[in-house]
Amino acid sequence: MTETHERSRGALSGAGTNASRAALIGIGSLLVVLTNAVIFILPPLLPVIQAQYGLATVAETTWLYTALTLGGGAGFILLPRLADLHGDRNANVAAATFLTVGALVPALGDSYPTLLAGCILMGFGGAAQVLPLGFLRRGLGDGGITVAVAVLVIGTGLGIVAGMIGGGLIVQSLSLRSFFVILTAVGAATTLASYLLIPHAPPVVRTGRIGVVGTVWMIAWVAAILLTLTQGLVWGNAALVPLALGVAGGIAWVSVERRSPTAVFDVAMMKAPLVTASCICIALFATVNSAFLLLVSTYAQIIPDALRPADAYGLGLSALDTGWLMVPFAVTFVVGGAIVDRPVNNGRAVPVFVIGAIISAAGLAWLALAHDQQWHYLVGAAIVGLGCSMGFAAGFTLVQLAVPAEKAGMATGVAGTFLAVGFAFGTALVSADLSASLVPVPGTSLEVAAEGLYGTGYWISGVLALLVVVTVLVSRARSGRRAAAIGS
Template identity: 30%
Template sequence: MVTRSLAAPRVRERKRGASPGVLIPALCFVVMITAVMQTAVVPLMPAITAQLGVGANAAGWIVTANLLAATVCTPLLGRLADRRGPRKVLLGVLCVVLVGSLLCVAWDSLPVLIVGRVLQGTSFALFPIGVAVLRGALGADRLTAGLGVMSGTMSVGGGAGMIAAGLLYRDGDDYRRVFWLLVALAVAALVVAWWVVPSSPGSGRGGGTDFWGAAGLAIGLSALLVALAQGETWGWVSLPTICCAVAGVLVLGLWYWHERRFDVPLIAPMLLTARTVAPAHLAAFLVGISMFIQFLAIAMFVQVDPGESGYGFGASVLETSLVYLLPGQIVGVTAAAVSGLLVRRFRADRVLLVACAIGVGGFSFLIFAHSHTWQMIIAVAVLNVFVSVAYGALPAMLIDHVSLHDTGVANGINAIARTFGSSLASALVGMLLATITIAGTDIPSERAFVAAFVVGGVTAASAALVAATSRIWQFTKFD
């Protein structure tokens, strides 16, 4: 049975290395830079466009290229960590991220900046590799708590990136001031990981290299992500968008067929579709949608000029960061610390269910109450609790159903599911704001933001339904 083949053996011996009291906070810092590097760039896009003298469409590849690299590299690096040992791969990824960060500040050039962002995109693999490190280093009594704290901390990194950008950048400043922060974070993370992360052997599995599997996964995922990222620019029913989407689906279908027949596949199909792991991946996709809608729509809503639109608060990037986002981030950090204890005390699917119910409540409040600053602050705080606790529960839903030597790749798949959810959310928000506008203008209507909040609530409710029925999935054969 698939369930038996995925069952995780007990870790009989704890690996030598730093104590859990040191290792867990260190890995929290290391994996948090993933979210910081993704979101710190978002507020800088207008400045980058102006200072480099390029169009908005060309500058958009700064974000798209980063996501493409993340999508392609995360499962591949997760598998490499499983085979060669997580410490080696973790340090290698941090070196690549440091090189990419240095490129972003070394030249004032769009092509170089895009290359740097591609290299920074490998940082998305830090989280699944970090999960593998914890699983190899901690006993079962500490593992779930450690995973919850690390996952929840990463979830607040997105807001931390926005806050850092708001503090470091002022109108007219060189946009590279924020990228210097990313250089410093990469150096600090590399030093911390070098001294703290313990060595552990990989599976050492051989049997040939699955080149076709790697190529198919890279091409299929990239085509789908390009369709999502460029759909608004090209047109959602334009030939390039449709061709990318269809090609992505077809290539991934062929990739799945190939992986089922390859003796030593790059990613075993059962790690993607088996009834014991599929609920966690689907829930991650849905939580990724809700999380990014909360982050993106709220940040844009509070910056709308009320004099032109009749709603919003006209907040600057700095005000958005400190007034509207920072209180919620503090609450999110607290929730992240608690999430590990909750997952340890209760089943992960039940914790996820409660977290998603909190998310539904937060979006429901936001739909009807968003005209005062205190209402937005409360909504952000509630939604940060949802995201932090949900992120803490998702790895725990996987950990009991995959072997020790599949930990990195399984969590890499889960991370990619969240990434695709975030990409879809970005496309949805952009489409809503572009199509639901104030009559006679191109200014988004208040109804556009309300519609985005409704979508966030619906996806949070859908994730709750997945969590509530995850045990039933184990009796239904999907793979």
């Protein structure tokens, strides 16, 4: 980090004088755990939701997860920037409020439309998972980045357990509606805690504005393309309409953003060494992560006896039992984030990305070949969790190191946006894959994916993991050529 950045951090290190170090870390951990629990609770609940609301297709069901992640895309851009311009407390209270209202909507409505609306709001508020990167860095001064990334990674691991196991337990013992009532209460308590524990330290100088129009525009064209991916097999040629709109909107968006004074992404930051590559890698790891979760959750909860003998497959597990399969993922997710801090800060991020990608690809290849026994998933989850956590920790750390503390929120927003888009793309990819060939569930109007599509989904996800290797090697080669040109 440059001397200028260090001075900026030092100037802002007094922001946490009204809240103890332990309180800041505690509320940061709570935000990360809660928001990740919301994200990871949905995959094992999708089959339950499909049955309860009578949703006919996998694509219709997984759109709930896509809505959650697209809402997160907007939140990841706007809320961290709000923290930079108007203070950390205001941004975190706003995020927790959106999360609370998002849970309240399906609790009151108890229908698919209200659940879809609630997912969008909860996704937007879910951006609170990355806000601690900003207020911990600003509040803790020297070493704040290391602590903030550790809180993010460890909290994510705990959130996985809380979401996939705790949510399954609540739904199994109570109901979906009861779960959202409980989530509303937890969200309200978190909102109050954010207000009481996070210091209000508005920036000395406010630079720039929040690019709301550019953010909404970006989410719109990305959503149009994802809609084509998820519904293409159902709509046929009609799916080309949102595809064309999405592509045209994306091209126009890029053109306008290059000249906009409130551009969504900071151009100067993106030109820093490995920053753009890090963001792309975050998106690829997120794609792999969400694809893995949905493939596991869907296969594990298919009941073999409910299908015709020729079509039978699945483990017949409950949402709670499916959550237990993810415990190794959570454990290695914490381990992976802890072991990469030193090499990344010592300039060895490229090997970390490569190793993380290869480990993830190995876990997915294992599941492509072996996914019909519970122990297969326990092994695969441990491998994939380790690889993904290494990639996430390296990516978020590098992006933070590229900016001074007063722009920590902006850097968080950029990385978080790529994370959300990656999760949304992984969801749409799996939805398209599992919709390619359907088999009926006798005695119902439901259809499920043919068994062979799961192996295909894991292989595709493994290839995406290996694209991380290509991304960082190309970026390093370009940086080398650029440095050579300057030297000559």
